[in-house]
Every structure is written in structure tokens, then in C-alpha cells.
Amino acid sequence: MSRLVVVSNRVSLPDEHGSPPPGGMAIALSAALQRRHGLWMGWSGKVKAGEDPSGPISRREARGISYALTDLSQTDLDDYYYGFANRVLWPVFHCRVDLAEYSEARMSGYQRVNRLFAKLLQPLISDDDVIWVHDYHLIPLAKELRNLGCGNKIGFFLHIPWPAADILFTVPHYDDLLRGLSCYDLVGFHTDDDLSNFAECLRRQGLPDPITNGVCQAYGRVFRCGVFPIGIDTAEFERLAEQAARSETLQEPSQRIPGCKVAIGVDRLDYSKGIEKRIVAFDRFLRSNDHRIGKTQLLQITPKSRTEIPAYLAMQKDVAERVGRVDGELGTIDWMPVHYINRSVGPSELAGLYRMARVGLVTPLRDGMNLVAKEYVAAQDPQNPGVLVLSRFAGAARELGGAILVNPYDPEAMARAIEEALDMQLDERIDRWRAMIGRLREYNVYRWCDDFLLGLDQR
Ligand code: ADQ
Numbered sequence: 372m373s374r375l376v377v378v379s380n381r382v383s384l385p386d387e388h389g390s391p392p393p394g395g396m397a398i399a400l401s402a403a404l405q406r407r408h409g410l411w412m413g414w415s416g417k418v419k420a421g422e423d424p425s426g427p428i429s430r431r432e433a434r435g436i437s438y439a440l441t442d443l444s445q446t447d448l449d450d451y452y453y454g455f456a457n458r459v460l461w462p463v464f465h466c467r468v469d470l471a472e473y474s475e476a477r478m479s480g481y482q483r484v485n486r487l488f489a490k491l492l493q494p495l496i497s498d499d500d501v502i503w504v505h506d507y508h509l510i511p512l513a514k515e516l517r518n519l520g521c522g523n524k525i526g527f528f529l530h531i532p533w534p535a536a537d538i539l540f541t542v543p544h545y546d547d548l549l550r551g552l553s554c555y556d557l558v559g560f561h562t563d564d565d566l567s568n569f570a571e572c573l574r575r576q577g578l579p580d581p582i583t584n585g586v587c588q589a590y591g592r593v594f595r596c597g598v599f600p601i602g603i604d605t606a607e608f609e610r611l612a613e614q615a616a617r618s619e620t621l622q623e624p625s626q627r628i629p630g631c632k633v634a635i636g637v638d639r640l641d642y643s644k645g646i647e648k649r650i651v652a653f654d655r656f657l658r659s660n661d662h663r664i665g666k667t668q669l670l671q672i673t674p675k676s677r678t679e680i681p682a683y684l685a686m687q688k689d690v691a692e693r694v695g696r697v698d699g700e701l702g703t704i705d706w707m708p709v710h711y712i713n714r715s716v717g718p719s720e721l722a723g724l725y726r727m728a729r730v731g732l733v734t735p736l737r738d739g740m741n742l743v744a745k746e747y748v749a750a751q752d753p754q755n756p757g758v759l760v761l762s763r764f765a766g767a768a769r770e771l772g773g774a775i776l777v778n779p780y781d782p783e784a785m786a787r788a789i790e791e792a793l794d795m796q797l798d799e800r801i802d803r804w805r806a807m808i809g810r811l812r813e814y815n816v817y818r819w820c821d822d823f824l825l826g827l828d829q830r
Contacts, residue, residue: 378502399817408436410437426487447483462642463539466534485512506530512527526559532738603815603816630666633668634793636670667793668708668709674713674714744771770814774807
């Protein structure tokens, strides 16, 4: 079996005891890397002082995996990560063209850091290594590696949606992104919609029939494209939730307000996650259901993210104000409609909170997959499961047919969905949950990882 080399913007390092990092994807990738005595390369998370340039590589070994990390200069970080990746690609790929802040400096910083990654990685690669590149930060990496003479198999997986042609074409030099992807041997997306958007972009570039049976011919190259919906470590989430259900501390939140049912939202504080509209919908739900006042609460757990970017700061303020308004207008001395927390919680606590929540509210405006939806389902009590209310614009909606699917732009419809979820009889809740858990057990994160690597090995 060839050695596996994973490249991603950030590297999930094991903790000081050598335990794998938290998060299903990091665990699955670590397991694959361990099996294949692999190498994981990426940004260390550290910024160089003053005018010092990015680089060089520093090495670490842990649990049979070799890590290659580089620090980045402040300019590289600003142009590449906070600039082109998160102020252009992230908003545009999530259909927020209005938030894109393109500049030539950001685009060239993005290319510069991809070139740097290629230069730092190339001496570490052997001829038969298989390379797996992750996400929108690193689309041009294969092209840069090919320029340095790298003939290895290189795969790419996009964790966010691929946009429709008219949306992509708003990015100046978008053609470089399409050309960049053509330098891989396998390009993976979460859903059929992403893949067909990608094909449509190529068609609009004048390629009449770009993808046949998963084989794409474009820009003088032949490569494969496929759909690989990411999963979670389902068995582990089921185990954690079962354990949490037996622990006294985790029963506490549901007992805090006796008889109060909880709807839970768990998201990074990101405009793609639809948090503001969810709070509006919850407010409508309460105002049109008097008997639920004091008896239902939205628990919204939302760690801050990308606070260096103005759109994120504006959103933080907006969400906090909305929560304040609802709590101020409807709250009582012993009950707050929205319990809003800006921090991360550990996996065990999270599993316990999912399990005690009667409704999982996962309503992104757009999302590549959304793992929270899957985690919520996996954490439910099989004898008394809660109900998932899920945005039709999350990739997870393609797999989780047992959810109540909603339009996250329609607060009235979301309010009705919350009501329907709370009123749903046990038989129906069990039927819907069973329809979803089977899929999650079969297509877990290990299967996702194996399927992608099998596709790449076969190339
Ligand atoms: P994200 O946009 O980060 O991922 P998501 O898929 O929901 O979104 O994953 C978030 C992860 O962070 C989940 O595992 C969740 O448990 C965890 N998390 C969120 N809030 C937390 C909190 N307060 N405390 C602890 N953990 C928390 C990107 C894409 C997604 C795609 C994933 C994987 O945007 O569409 O599903 O990659 O491909």
C-alpha cells in the first residue's frame, strides 16, 4: 500500500498524550494515516513575527504519523487565509456574492501560499506516495506540485458546496480555479448537486460534454470526479450519548426548568449557518404558540469564528442583539427563551446535550454537508428520539430524509416545523429516526475516507 500524504490548511495534531485530535474527520484521517505510515502537512497555526517570511517546515512524529508544519507570515496569512480563502471563496461558494471582497493582492497571496506549500512539500514526497488535498484553501496545490515535476496521484476533496456557474463566474480569474482542479487525479464533492454545478461550469467554459461516467476531460487533462458524502464516527457518537444519558451532570439541563423542552442549535458563528433567521423563527414560533411560553427553550451553542473578518463581527453583534431582544421581550425571572453560549463544548457534553434536546435545529442557508445534523441523529435515544429540523440547503438533506426539511429563508415555515417536531408522536419519531440512523451507521466517516482513497488508488 502506498504511503498517504494529507495536506490541509490546518493540521489536527494529537494531544500531549498522543491521543488523536477530537472531531470525526481528524480521527478518520489519522486512522488512515496510521495504517499507511503517512504524513500530514499544513499550516502550524502560528504567525511569524515582524517581517519574517513564511516557512520553513518543522517535523513531528506521533503514533506512527509524521507531521510537517509551517508557520506563515502575517502578510501571507492576511492575503491567503483571511483574504482570498475566507473573504472571497467562502462567501461566494456559499452564495454570498455580496460579501466577497476580491483584490488582486489577495488572489496573488492565495497563489503564493499554495506555491510555498508545494515547494515545502515536494522534497518530502516519494514517487509512489498518494497525496490527498483538502478544501478550498488549497485548490491550486496540485498545479503547483505538477509544475515542480510531481507525477504522483493527487486527490482533492471540497468540504464546502461547489456553486452554480453564474455564482462562480463572479470571481475574477475563476478559470484558474477550474484549471487548478483539472490537475488532480480525483476531485470529490459532498453531493450530486455540487458535482453537476462543477460540470455546468465546465460546460459554460465551452466544453460540450465534460464529464462521462465520472471521467472528466478538461484543459488537456483527464481526471475523475465523484460524490463522497462525509459521515461522522456514528458508533462513537452513539456510545458517548448513551454514556451521557447515564451521567447525572448531563441530565441537569433538562431538569433545570421542569417540563421545559429544548430545541438545540450548534454551529460556528458563521453567516452561512442561518443563526439569525433561526432566532427569528423561534421567536415567531413562541409568539404564535402561547402555551409554549415558559415551556420551550432554544439552546444555541455557538463558538466565535474568524473574528478578524468584519462580516463575522457584524454578524456576532446582530445575533447577540436578536437574542437580547427575544429574551428581553418574552423572558421571565425563571425562563429565557434563548439560551445563547459563545463557546465550544467537549464531545461527551455535546452528545449529552443533543440527546436531551427534543428538537435539533440545523438550518444553514447553505452548507456543504453539516455534521451537526448527523451528530444530532446519532445521539438520540432509540426508544424516544428527538426530531431533526433540517435546512434543504445543507448537503446532509440528501441523506437524512427522516428530518423535517425546511426553507431557512422562511421563518413562518420554520416556526411551523418546530411546532410539528414538538407535537410529533413517538411512533413517527421512531420511524423517522430509524430511516436516518441506518444510513449513518453504514456511511460513517471511515467509509467516506476509504471510498475516497480507493477511488484515488484505482486511478
Ligand atoms: P463546518 O462549517 O465547520 O465544516 P459542520 O459540518 O457543521 O460545519 O461541522 C462542525 C463541527 O464542529 C461538528 O463536528 C460540531 O460538533 C463541531 N462544533 C460546532 N459547534 C461546536 C461547539 N459549540 N462545541 C463543540 N463542537 C462544536 C465544513 C463544511 C461543512 C462540512 C464539514 C465537513 O462547512 O459543510 O460538513 O466541513 O466536511
